[in-house]
Amino acid sequence: AYLLGNCAPVHTEIFQEALEVEGTIPPELSGVFARVGPNPQHMPTGGYHWFDGDGMVHACRIKNGTVSFCNRYVQTSRFKQEKALGWPAFMKIGDMTGVSGLFLILFKVLKKKLRVISEADGSQNANTQLVCDSLGRLLALNEGDLPYQLRFVCEGLLETVGRIKFERDVGAKFTAHPKTDSATGHLHFFGYSVDKPPFCTYSVMDNNGEIIKTMPVNLPHPVMMHDFAMTENHVIFIVCPLVFDPKVMIAEGTLPFKFMPEKGTQIAVLRKDAPEKAEPMWFSLPAFMLFHVANSWEEGGCVHLYAPHLASFNLSLDQNLELEKPLMHHTVLNMKSGEASTKCVTNTAGDFPQVSSGLMGKKCRYAYLACMGKGHSYPPMFRGVAKMDMSVPEGEKTTELNVGQIDFGSDKAGGEVIFVPRIGGAHQEGSNLGELRTKEDDGFLLTFVHDEANNKSEMNIYDARTMSSTPLASVKMPQRVPYGFHSAFINEKQFKAQLKA
Secondary structure, eight states: OTTGGGSOOOOOOOEEEEEOOOOOOOOOOOOOEEEEEESSSSSOOOOOOGGGEEEEEEEOOOOOOOOEEEEEEOOOOOHHHHHHSSSOSSSOOGGGGGGOOOOHHHHHHHHHHHTSOTTTOOOOOOOOEEEOTTTTTTEEEESSSOEEEEEEETTEEEEEEEEEOOSSSSOOOOOOOOOOOTTOOOOEEEEESSSSSTEEEEEEOOTSSSSEEEEEOOOOOOOOOOOOOSSEEEEEEEEEEEEOHHHHHHTSSSSSEEEEEOEEEEEEEETTTTTTTTOOOOEEEEEOOOOOEEEEEETTEEEEEEEESSSOOOOTTOOOOGGGOOOOEEEEEETTTOOOOEEEEEEEEEEEEEEEGGGTSSSSSSEEEEEEEETTOOOOEEEEEEEOOOOOOOOOSSSSEEEEEOHHHHHHHOOEEEEEEOOOOOGGGGHHHHHHHHTOOEEEEEEEEEEEETEEEEEEEEEETTTOOOOEEEEESSSSSOOOOOOOEHHHHHHHHHHHH
16 A cells, blocks of 8 residues: 555655645745655665665745655665665565564574665664754754755755764664754754663654764653654653564564554653753553654643644554544643643644644644544555644633644645744744734645645645645645655755755
8 A cells, every 4th residue: 555556655766846835835935845755766675664765855945935845765774785786685574474584584684684775874774753953953864863964955956964973872872853942043852772672762862963962761661652742841742652662573474563552651851950860750541552742841839741642552553543543632630739631632633743843842822643544554644734722721611623624625635744933923922822822823734735636736825824725835845755754944944055065
């Protein structure tokens, strides 16, 4: 399924200027909108998982009301080695099932011994996320490896600079969802492992690119942990029971991660200024799976966290289960009593939640969710965007925070949207929540949308305030843009900084 339709890879890398625009590009919108996702350069042999494909970036440079397009592979060590070999030599997630999976693990060891492949400079694909770090570098991320630096040049042409190396050991893995502290500019990140305790390492990078903190977070068991949360004073690690268990590869013929609800979900809250040997405060909740956090903040002695939860999850991504429908939840962690609670706040299924980046870790009102179509089948089809209002006072009875929804249209699907504030918006000036109630959503929502009927793609710009399903502008892509993972908007200030970084 993940090699068919609009999940199928595109192999032509192009750069094209002056794209056709239907409607009008907002004059204050200037920068680069980009999305990264899996795009295998070679037809996979054996098993294939959606997480396996080589990273490819699809980017639109927006300036003076015009748009250019560029797509490029991220030139990872793995990509370059397999390009030279002419075949997919590295082991994939999709290979790790059954007896054949054990054989392929042994075969990987043999290939390394014979120097067919090398993992000295990493072994994964940078196919998951794009962020700008505290030095202004544009990074392509995959949670199984260290970041790769990219650079947009010549008004939107993309190149790979290389793999980032840190002077201080932070482990060999770097989350796809680091968080920038708006107060300091420091980048907070973690890496998880499954081979030995502590299973997680938390680190902080300052504005000079130096690692000023790295410390273990002792998890109760090895798990897949895709995202974390951050508030003004704390970082929060959500340990969902998608547990690494290699025995199930043979016993059940599945991937070696199994959802084990009997273990529950544990949440670790750690102060940002904690010494490197400090232990976090732990909270326990009934089991749920979580991949992405919308936002979190501190209020009244509690940590408030908004994120879509799944009641169950199968990493094979080949099920059609109602239990795997992600629904936004509000979780409250009482830092005084140690009590935790969580409740569902919408009936709208969706994921990839986004808030205005300037409000990350602060109390905010709106989150934007890529909402799913009916059926909840795999691959997931995101048919629109839902606007969640998180300002409902605590204790007020409501089970629906969805206050507006964009519909992409018949036979159309998209993915994660990025909120871009209108220049001069209230939240860019650090205003309080009372002022934000009328201005926080003053901006634009950008996303790629694919028309399955004619197999063509477009980059759409929507009004975040009105949530009208009619785009302000629809930019026609010169070739199909496959469904991908995460997106980013690089504004003009960031664009200039990444040129020099």
